[in-house]
Amino acid sequence: MAVTDAPRIVTSRIGFDDSHTLERFLATGGYEGLRKALTMTPEAVAHEVDAASLLGRGGAGFPAGRKWSMLRKNPVSYLVVNGDESEPATFKDHLLVERDPHQLVEGVLIAAYALQVSQVFVFLRGEFALGLERVQAALNDAYAHGAVGEDIFGSGFSVDVVLHPGAGAYICGEETALLESLEGKRGFPRIKPPFFPAAIGLYGEPTVVNNVETMSNLPWIIRHGGAAFAALGEGRSTGTRLFALAGHVRNPGVFEIEMVKTTFADLIHAPVLGGGIPHGRELKAFIPGGVSAPWFGPDQIDLPLGQDEVAAAGSMLGSGSVVVMDDHTCAVRAAWRITKFFSRESCGQCTPCREGSGWLERIMERIETGSGREEDLDLLLDVCDNIAPGLTWPPQQTTICVLGPSIPSSIGSAIQMFRDEFLVHIKEGGCPYG
Template sequence: MEQANQVPKIVTSRIGLDESWGIKTYLATGGYTALRKALTSMTPEQVADEVSKSNLLGRGGAGFEVGRKWSMLKPAPVRYLVVNGDESEPATFKDHMLIENDPHQIVEGTLISAYAVGAARAFIFVRGEFALGLERLQAAVNEAYAYGAIGRNIFGSGFSVDLVVHPGAGAYICGEETALLESLEGKRGNPRIKPPYFPAVMGLYGEPTIVNNVESMSNIPWIVNNGGASFAALGVGRSTGTRIFALAGHVNRPGNYEVEMAKLTFRDLVDRPEYGGGMRLGRQVKAFIPGGVSAPWFGPDQLDMPLSQDDVAKAGSMLGSGSIVMMDDHTCMVRAAWRIAKFFWRESCGQCTPCREGSGWIEKMMRRIELGSGRESDLDLLMDACDNIAPGLTWPPQQTTICVLGPSIPSSVASAIRMFRDEFLVHIKEGGCPYE
């Protein structure tokens, strides 16, 4: 991976190295020095302080400060740490890369965090479909046990913890942290009803639990080695450090790019030769999704917005999982939105009514329009059905559902209808898709 400016690569420094996933490479590139440092020369609260100072925002999608999350942990003798590697948000593929290519970095970050929060046991929940990732992460854990980085009295520090790699079994909803905990408890992956809002209060087995994303954990060793302040010096405002953006769709060079937060714009990422290299076939941007398919869409006029959590939020969408999907002017917006609606229909857990029934109904209407049997009244009906899941269709959304999968359903459908109503009408009037 190339990097134009002098910004350090914090989480992707080993990508591309020979056997980047093995402990040999890891140790040769400074691996486990941060763990040793934390365990032998820092108190848990000092580690937590550095993370707080870094203002590291969670990289899973919600963007909640990691340090603040840790500080909410209810004091109790039994607490757990769960690392969320269930990356399933469509067009997001950064955690997949990290798990396969730098698993030791995740393990090290996890162990440091377990020390900082005093976890009794750590679990890394990996999306079941990541077979290679599971193998490499398990191999890394085996190596780390042998190296003395996991288990009893790590590095002679008196701190002991076990770490378990747990495979998922194929359900998008398990990326939602409370659904993930249910799944880790061996149950159906239904998100839990709130309150309590935070697993830090009531998590795995009802005990206080910290749930952090794989990329978040990958940042921890660097923060411990370089200090929270150095991390916070990167980026703008609340958006500190670097972040991996997963660029996909109609660009010449789709891929994962680690860039400094909030310094570049969407256009930079798409057009610069070291990143996206411009739109495929020199076509124009018709629309793009700024942060995973749960996010409302943006149009070409928003390309110059910085890659900053707050700016994107202000404009009515989110950076979410860090996935950016570019759609060129040859794209059928009805089909794109239908496919995303179909995704949510297939992935709804089915526990609460508006999501279970609404997702299927919306998918059926979208399919009908794309296939040429739409009615003009369907558009208002679609918007109203969306409104009954996310009242007001505002962002951040309100919801009639238990979890945020509900209000994610309308994001694409409502965006497409609002931005491309004419295209829907063409489908309806011509009785089919004009792009076929």
């Protein structure tokens, strides 16, 4: 395993200071994918995406082509782009919307054409003030350039793209909550079934919801063909993917890496990637795919960065964010902070999540701050079991959305991997890490 020299599919312009401008975009092949797509039939465009086997980059990893094909039989009304990136330690879409907004716009237009949708909403989290300004400026420029609006590039295809700012709620990353929010309501996830907005989406009409990174891959796929994309990576994990690396590494950042060909060890230690753990410390644990994912230890560091490979090892690649914890990290404190996050962000619809997250947070807090009791470990696991019965992976569902069943991941991992640390906290009445 090593770092491959795969082409940069979504980060090719990031090195330029003016990567967000229309001038730079046009000078580096911008809108060529869209122009090519407009000469093809919509079915042929969708077929290329199918051939690329592009897995959705939002976190669930559902094949984008299959999401689209569900809609081929009946026409789709809306395309909604999910840019509510809020999964802790995930910051790839942040990079894409700020540094290459035109690439996102081009991808969105290609998708709109393939789906024959005339109305697109790009939902960006409200905290991306600069990203919102960059994407709006890109849309304004794209309209002036003839790429958006009526009869784009003289193709006879018209499409309008509306940028919609969110207002700060993690749950709006869940696609049905996002649609509720886009309808001007609280971000409450909708009851399933229907499992996909393809059946009942925005305003009750068939809707496709795709992630920012998924959309940003489309210009390259159309220019170079789905087969060229599928030739990268391995198995079901095709192409490259953005990995957001954070925590205790020398060079945290977003890296575009060929799927499967690279391992977590490469990502964390390779000099051109993470650059290793600073201060001469050792790896204690890492979270492979957002805080909803169970943790991995040093034993699993040689796993490849592939969706199925990580799933088989009992976790998930999720949103593509990797958090590294060195051996001076308190596992109890880390798990407590993650639990506090879920407790704050639970939308409050379902009892197991709303109540359970608060209970867990308070128990974790008292352990970390020195008031833990011996029976607390069993109590934690019992509450976790009530949220996600059996504590299996993937978790059992007791709630409307997957936020609730994601809560036990970090606590379960911390107890399983570092049980002694919990006991020391309880026995010594405080955190040994100070």
